[in-house]
Amino acid sequence: SLPRRFCSQAPALGGDARHLDLRSDTHSKPTEAMLRAMAEADVGDDARGECRVTKALEEQLADLMGMEAAVFVPTCTMANCIALLHHSNACEAYSYACGRHSHIARSEDFANRILGLAPALVEVTSEGVPESESLERAFEEEGASFVCLENTTWSTGVAADKVPSMPCPVHLDGARL
The missing domain is CATH 3.40.640.10 (Type I PLP-dependent aspartate aminotransferase-like (Major domain))
Incomplete structure (x- = not known):
């Protein structure tokens, strides 16, 4: 589940602020905490293999799905x-x-x-x-x-x-x- 700091002000379904509407990115907006996390994120050029965060995410997802590798794409x-x-x-x-x-x-x-x-x-x-x-x-x-x-x-x-x-x-x- 998402950390409470990301859920507390997120758009809610049924009046419960701990449930996010993830049907589409057009149905929700990031909270201030999410925007702050994005602005402060450690980034590099993922196209050149220089973004350690993207590499770590791809490795984690490959492991989760039982695959040899994964590739992150934006949409x-x-x-x-x-x-x-x-x-x-x-x-x-x-x-x-x-x-x-x-x-x-x-x-x-x-x-x-x-x-x-x-x-x-x-x-x-x-x-x-x-x-x-x-x-x-x-x-x-x-x-x-x-x-x-x-x-x-x-x-x-x-x-x-x-x-x-x-x-x-x-x-x-x-x-x-």
Whole structure:
């Protein structure tokens, strides 16, 4: 949890100042303590590997996720673009399956246009799990070659671990990790 000094004046949900609204960076503003921490932060040029704070964060996140390495990028859109390009290049494809109401489908369509990708929108169950028939159509008829999931699947709050295993690459939109 966040240190109390960061929570005490943060925008609140339900009147409780200890709960932050993290749906989007557009829904919250930093507190004075957060701004002070940013202004006083030890920084270096992360593009040249000179920022020890960024390096430490990347190492901590790689360990947390059980990965060899991690890279910090400033926005979830940039992170999704990197992942989409990686998967589309690896699969030599221009289409991927994602939930009709997923964050990538709803909020990042411009990125698809810039990257030259076409999402094959799939239906989901009331629990947020992709419908098998819809996924099959996405792969067979629309040429999808990988799947994009969300860690809270398609804004329903259902965990992505309830989704059946996929016989293809899977990108987990981790904007809310």
